[in-house]
Amino acid sequence: MAGPSRLEKTLFRLQSQHACLAWAFEEISGRAGPVIELGLGLGRTFDHLRRNLGDRAIYVFDRVNAAYPECQPDPALLFLGEIEETLPALHQSLAGKVVLANSDLGSFDRESNHRVADMSGRLLPSVMAPGGIIMSDLPLNLGGFEEVDLPPGAQQGCYYLYRRAG
Numbered sequence: 001m002a003g004p005s006r007l008e009k010t011l012f013r014l015q016s017q018h019a020c021l022a023w024a025f026e027e028i029s030g031r032a033g034p035v036i037e038l039g040l041g042l043g044r045t046f047d048h049l050r051r052n053l054g055d056r057a058i059y060v061f062d063r064v065n066a067a068y069p070e071c072q073p074d075p076a077l078l079f080l081g082e083i084e085e086t087l088p089a090l091h092q093s094l095a096g097k098v099v100l101a102n103s104d105l106g107s108f109d110r111e112s113n114h115r116v117a118d119m120s121g122r123l124l125p126s127v128m129a130p131g132g133i134i135m136s137d138l139p140l141n142l143g144g145f146e147e148v149d150l151p152p153g154a155q156q157g158c159y160y161l162y163r164r165a166g
């Protein structure tokens with residue numbers, strides 16, 4: 001069979017996410033503002049975020065909390081439910097302030113990927129600070145953002161980086 005295996009696709013996505021996170025940590029260092037994780041999942045990315053972002057507020061979203069016990073977010077910053085509802089509910093406190101958002105909502109279900117990418121593209125722009133970075137495991141259609149070249153270690157088509165103009 002041609003093309004990468006599922007194991008390789010997962011490996012390349014995680015390697016790319018890791019490289020993009022390292023790049024993003026540098027980009028936002030010295031810039032105040034909260035961070036958003038869309039898709040807590042098992043809490044692996046959240047654990048990496050909190051280890052690298054000191055005491056920065058990390059707002060975490062998922063429909064369920066299935067994170068490892070040692071990867072639990074601050075309950076005050078964990079928003080359970082459909083992101084279509086939980087993220088807009090925070091609009092007043094987050095609008096224009098988020099310096100880094102990681103949209104990690106993809107799966108091997110094409111239709112679901114289409115839906116969540118559309119949702120992130122609609123809901124994230126208004127909460128982002130000028131110059132804020134959006135990382136995504138799916139390509140996003142984002143008005144007012146430029147796509148940023150991937151850093152070394154990230155593979156084309158495995159992760160996506162965008163920066164808000166301004």
Ligand SMILES: C[S@@+](CC[C@H](N)C(=O)[O-])C[C@H]1O[C@@H](n2cnc3c(N)ncnc32)[C@H](O)[C@@H]1O
Binds near residue numbers: 039044063064105
């Ligand atoms: C790929 S996993 C996230 C992996 C996670 N970042 C980690 O490190 O373990 C995607 C997560 O997104 C959540 N999700 C997908 N669509 C959602 C939606 N519309 N609202 C809330 N959660 C959603 C799923 O429940 C799932 O836990």
